[in-house]
Amino acid sequence: MASIALSSVTKTYGTHTVIRGVDLDIADGEFVVFVGPSGCGKSTLLRIVAGLVPASSGQVLIDGEEVTDVPASKRGVAFVFQSYALYPHMSVERNIGFALETMRLGKDAVRRKVETVARMLKVDHLLARRPRELSGGQRQRVAIGRALVREPEIFLFDEPLSNLDSDLRMEMRIEIARLHEDIKTTMVYVTHDQAEAMTLADRIVVLNQGSIEQVGTPLELYQSPVNRFVAGFIGSPRMNFADLAAGSGTNGFALPAGFLVDGGQPTSVGVRPEALSIVAAGAGRMDGILERVEDLGHEHFAYIRLSDETIWVVRVAGRPPAERRNQLVGLSFADADIFVFDGEGKRIAHRSSSALPEGVPAEGRLLHER
Amino acid sequence: MSAKLARREHRTAWLFLTPLVVVMLMVAVWPLGRTFFFSFTDAYLDDPAVYGMVGISNFIEVINDPAWWSAVRNTLTFAVISVAIETLLGLGIALLLNEAIPGRGLLRAAILVPWAIPVVVATKIWEWMLNDQFGVFNRILISLGLIDHGIAWTASSSLIMGVVIFIDVWMTTPFMVLLILAGLQTIPGEMMEAAEVDGIPAWKRFWSITLPLLKPAIGVAVLFRSLDAIRMFDLAYVLAASNQNVMTVSIYARDRLISFQELGVGSAASTWVFLLVALVAIILIGALRLDRSAGE
Numbered sequence: 001m002a003s004i005a006l007s008s009v010t011k012t013y014g015t016h017t018v019i020r021g022v023d024l025d026i027a028d029g030e031f032v033v034f035v036g037p038s039g040c041g042k043s044t045l046l047r048i049v050a051g052l053v054p055a056s057s058g059q060v061l062i063d064g065e066e067v068t069d070v071p072a073s074k075r076g077v078a079f080v081f082q083s084y085a086l087y088p089h090m091s092v093e094r095n096i097g098f099a100l101e102t103m104r105l106g107k108d109a110v111r112r113k114v115e116t117v118a119r120m121l122k123v124d125h126l127l128a129r130r131p132r133e134l135s136g137g138q139r140q141r142v143a144i145g146r147a148l149v150r151e152p153e154i155f156l157f158d159e160p161l162s163n164l165d166s167d168l169r170m171e172m173r174i175e176i177a178r179l180h181e182d183i184k185t186t187m188v189y190v191t192h193d194q195a196e197a198m199t200l201a202d203r204i205v206v207l208n209q210g211s212i213e214q215v216g217t218p219l220e221l222y223q224s225p226v227n228r229f230v231a232g233f234i235g236s237p238r239m240n241f242a243d244l245a246a247g248s249g250t251n252g253f254a255l256p257a258g259f260l261v262d263g264g265q266p267t268s269v270g271v272r273p274e275a276l277s278i279v280a281a282g283a284g285r286m287d288g289i290l291e292r293v294e295d296l297g298h299e300h301f302a303y304i305r306l307s308d309e310t311i312w313v314v315r316v317a318g319r320p321p322a323e324r325r326n327q328l329v330g331l332s333f334a335d336a337d338i339f340v341f342d343g344e345g346k347r348i349a350h351r352s353s354s355a356l357p358e359g360v361p362a363e364g365r366l367l368h369e370r
Numbered sequence: 371m372s373a374k375l376a377r378r379e380h381r382t383a384w385l386f387l388t389p390l391v392v393v394m395l396m397v398a399v400w401p402l403g404r405t406f407f408f409s410f411t412d413a414y415l416d417d418p419a420v421y422g423m424v425g426i427s428n429f430i431e432v433i434n435d436p437a438w439w440s441a442v443r444n445t446l447t448f449a450v451i452s453v454a455i456e457t458l459l460g461l462g463i464a465l466l467l468n469e470a471i472p473g474r475g476l477l478r479a480a481i482l483v484p485w486a487i488p489v490v491v492a493t494k495i496w497e498w499m500l501n502d503q504f505g506v507f508n509r510i511l512i513s514l515g516l517i518d519h520g521i522a523w524t525a526s527s528s529l530i531m532g533v534v535i536f537i538d539v540w541m542t543t544p545f546m547v548l549l550i551l552a553g554l555q556t557i558p559g560e561m562m563e564a565a566e567v568d569g570i571p572a573w574k575r576f577w578s579i580t581l582p583l584l585k586p587a588i589g590v591a592v593l594f595r596s597l598d599a600i601r602m603f604d605l606a607y608v609l610a611a612s613n614q615n616v617m618t619v620s621i622y623a624r625d626r627l628i629s630f631q632e633l634g635v636g637s638a639a640s641t642w643v644f645l646l647v648a649l650v651a652i653i654l655i656g657a658l659r660l661d662r663s664a665g666e
Contacts, residue, residue, distance in 0.1 A: 052563050073569045085564040089582045098578070099568035150568065 002063035002076075002153035002186055003028045004049060009058035011044055011210075018044050020210040021058070026188065028063075031180050033197040034190045035233070036207035042190045043158055045207065049188060050156050051075045062154065075154075078147030082159040084139045086131040086146075092118070093127040096145045117145045121175075137168045144179070157189040161196065173199060194236055198222075206230050228345035231270055237301060239270040239339065240312035259335070261350045264342040273315040275337035278302060278323060284330030288312070290323050304329065402644070409637035418633055428638035432626075438639065440614060441622040442646070447531065448606075448618065449599035452538045457592055459539065460546025461584075467547065468554045478551075485544035493608040496537045500524055527615045534606050534616050538599070546591050553587025554580070589658035596654060600647050619643045 004026040011019040018041045026032050034042040047053035049060060051072035060068045067075055086095050097114040105113075118124040121141040131139055140160055147155060157176075161169045177200055180187055191197055197204050198218040206213040206221065206229070214221060214230045225231035231239050242253045244267055255266060281287050288304040291311065302314040302321050314321075314331065323329050340348045409428050413421035432438050467478055484492065499506050500523040508520035523533050557580065565575045603620035610616050612625055623643055627636025 050567055052567065072563070072567045073571075075567075076569075077567060079564065079567040081560045081564060083558065083560050085558065085560040087561065087565075087579060098565075099570060102569075102571055102574055146564075146568070 003061075004154065004186065004188070005059075005061040005064075006045075006049070007059045007061070009045070009048060009055045009060065011041070011048060011053065012056045018210050019048070019055075022210075022212055024205065024212065024215065026186060029184045029186055031187045031189065031200055031202045032205060033201035033203075034188065034205045034207055035192065035194065035197045036213075037233070038192060040207040041210040042207050046156050046158055046188060046190045049154075050077050050079050052079070076152055077154040077156055078150055078152035080140075080143050080147050080155070080157045080160045082162050084131070084143040084163075086139060086142060088131050090130070091127065092123060092129050092131070092134070092142050095131065095142055096149050099146070099150050113149055114145075117149045120148070121145045136164050137172060140164065140172060144176075148179075148183075152185065155185055155187040157187065157191075159191055160189075162191070162193070169193075169196075176200060194234065198234075204234075206233060208233075225339070225347060227347055228268065228270065228341045231339055231341075231347065235272055237273050237313045237315065239272050240276070241268055241270045242306070242310050242312075243268045255340070259350065261340055261348045264346070264348040266340045266348060267343045268341045268345075270339040270341065271312070271333055271337055273301065273313040274317075275333050276312065276314040277332050278304075278314055278316065278321050279330040279332045281328040281330050284332035287328055287330050290321070290325055290327050290329050292325060293321060295320055304331065405637045405640050405644075407637075408633050409641045411634045411637075413633040415627065415631040415633045415636075421634070424634065428635045429642070431635055432639045432642055437614070437617070438619075438622055438642075441617045441619045444531070444616055445600055445602070445618045445620075445646075448535060448538070448602065448616070449596055452535045452542075453592060453595045453599055455535070455539050456543050456546045456595060457588065459543050460550050460591070461588070463543070463547045464550035464554055465580075467551055481547055482544050484541050485548075487541070489541065489604045490608050492541055493537060493605050496533075496540070497524055497609055500533060524609060527613070530610055530613060530615050534609060537609070538602070538605055541605075542595060542598070546595065549591040549594075550584065550587055553584045556587075557583050585658070589654075593651070593654050593658065597647055597651055600650055601643065619646060 004024075006022050006024045009019055009022045010017065022045060034045060036042045044053055048055050051060075051067070051070060051074075055068060058068075059066055062075060062077075087098065090098065093111075093114055096117060097110045100110045100113060114127070115124060118127055121144060123138060123141045123145060126134060126138060126142075131142065134142065140163075143160070160176075161172050164172060173196055176189075180200075189196070189200060201218055203215055204218055204221055205215050208229050213233075214226045216224075218234075221230060221234045225234060228241070232241065244253050244255065253269065255261075255269070278284075278290075286306060288306040291303045291305050293303070294301040298317070300316040300320045302316055302323075303311050304314060305311050312331070338350070340350050342348050408418070408421075410423055410425060411421035412424045412428075463481065467474060467481070471477075487495075498504070500508075502508060502520040502522040502525065505520065505523075507523070508517070511517045512520065521529070523529050561579065562575065565579055570578075601620050602618050603624065606613075606616040606618050607621055607624075612621060612629075617625075619639070620643060623636055623639035626632050626639050630636070
């Protein structure tokens with residue numbers, strides 16, 4: 001069991017900066033997930049923690065001890081790779097027990113440990129097989145077993161489920177969550193899959209272009225993102241955004257009168273697809289053309305064109321929307337669901353003028369269109 | 371697929387194969403068959419049209435000749451020692467070149483130079499460098515005070531085998547490096563990282579991961595080099611002509627065939643060489659399981 005601390009960690013390759021001054025504290029036993037778009041540096045940051053990539057500057061501390069210059073093999077961490085990285089010429093049993101071979105434990109002790117771990121991960125019936133005879137899910141279980149058998153202080157996962165199909169991904173996600181509950185070891189997990197991040201994490205670290213945008217619990221990130229990037233990144237489908245028209249012209253979007261913001265100059269707004277609902281044209285807060293509907297069975301995504309360059313997505317749960325395509329429809333939502341951002345993309349808190357009742361004709365109420 | 375379509379595909383395949391089959395018949399099967407045929411005759415090279423069938427007596431004559439067995443011994447000594455040194459050296463250099471060291475690209479190109487020089491040219495250069503009076507090699511040793519007067523490297527019967535092996539190692543180690551380096555580059559980096567994070571010491575990473583995964587590549591390289599070494603002719607012949615101390619089986623066959631004009635006995639010796647090479651190939655392929663382990 002160990003905590004991790006990063007202080008002003010940077011990584012540059014030549015003139016290319018990949019990690020820009022990252023500070024982060026991960027508590028003992030915590031499950032932290034790094035998310036971000038591809039190329040944001042999340043895997044590099046994980047490799048810096050593991051010692052596979054040396055930091056260009058800054059410090060890495062494990063359990064309060066500086067390990068910046070300690071090689072990966074001496075850090076007591078375990079790493080699970082996206083490619084599984086199993087040894088193809090060894091049986092499953094030897095793959096799992098390989099790291100113990102040099103520990104002078106004795107053959108029987110190694111065998112017992114390997115069997116315990118294999119049972120825990122339900123691969124005990126596969127011990128004699130070679131990796132190529134296993135399915136993707138089984139390979140990843142073996143890879144996790146190989147990490148587990150050393151009883152490491154810290155578990156690091158680099159997109160471990162990305163090569164699996166979606167059913168298996170869901171199953172393994174639950175198993176990893178259960179594993180963390182059982183062994184309570186510090187875990188750091190890199191993924192680009194939001195569902196994994198939201199369901200597994202105690203805290204999520206959102207990275208963008210080598211910097212941390214926000215650290216928080218899944219719900220914090222969803223409910224109060226600090227900026228437009230986090231707001232757009234967390235949530236699926238992503239948040240709908242619209243730029244506010246400069247001045248108070250009648251064209252474009254504008255905040256309704258009586259909408260109070262706490263300082264800052266609002267320049268754009270966002271509303272999540274699940275906060276929107278479709279109503280009759282003119283009955284909502286703005287109107288648009290229903291361009292297409294994606295049916296996923298249990299939910300439906302309606303694409304509504306509000307202006308030439310703005311299309312908003314509405315998530316309709318349950319029954320598909322009754323409105324026909326290319327029809328003018330209205331959109332309705334609550335003031336509390338509006339996110340307001342300033343010119344730099346920072347979110348500005350607002351007190352909604354909730355005195356205005358729902359369903360009143362759109363005129364001047366919030367976002368106005370055309 | 372319909373039967374008609376399958377037939378058409380077969381016809382197309384044969385169309386593409388025919389030129390190759392014809393060439394193979396002309397340059398491999400025909401000469402081999404002729405050699406095999408002549409090895410049962412008493413023909414002489416001046417007039418091969420006149421011959422009588424003598425059964426297997428030519429084969430028996432060859433294996434009753436002590437010079438043949440001396441050639442076999444020379445050939446096997448040369449093959450085993452030079453291939454062993456080349457493999458170890460090749461593995462070492464390939465491991466070095468596989469590390470991310472500065473100037474790696476240049477080194478990789480430079481190491482290929484000996485491989486690109488024709489054998490006769492390289493042998494002649496080394497012969498001159500090793501010359502007992504004018505050679506640069508002896509000059510260096512003398513100026514370092516290691517010896518008083520030049521050593522006749524290529525004339526001394528006890529040193530010549532060593533010289534032949536040395537030149538062969540110099541020339542063909544690059545080939546080994548190249549094949550083993552290609553093998554090294556197929557080992558996924560993440561696998562080595564996994565072993566590193568797991569605290570596996572470097573020697574065990576090499577012994578238990580790198581080496582087993584390199585086995586197919588090393589096996590192919592050893593097979594190629596061994597077959598090359600067993601039929602080796604040019605290097606020893608250019609350096610020492612028919613010197614008994616480095617006479618290989620190929621040189622023996624050539625001497626019987628050309629120098630002594632004995633088409634029958636020479637053909638029998640060539641057939642023995644062919645059988646020797648085939649035997650070694652079968653043993654190596656079986657021992658290294660190259661037919662099965664490839665690509666795993």
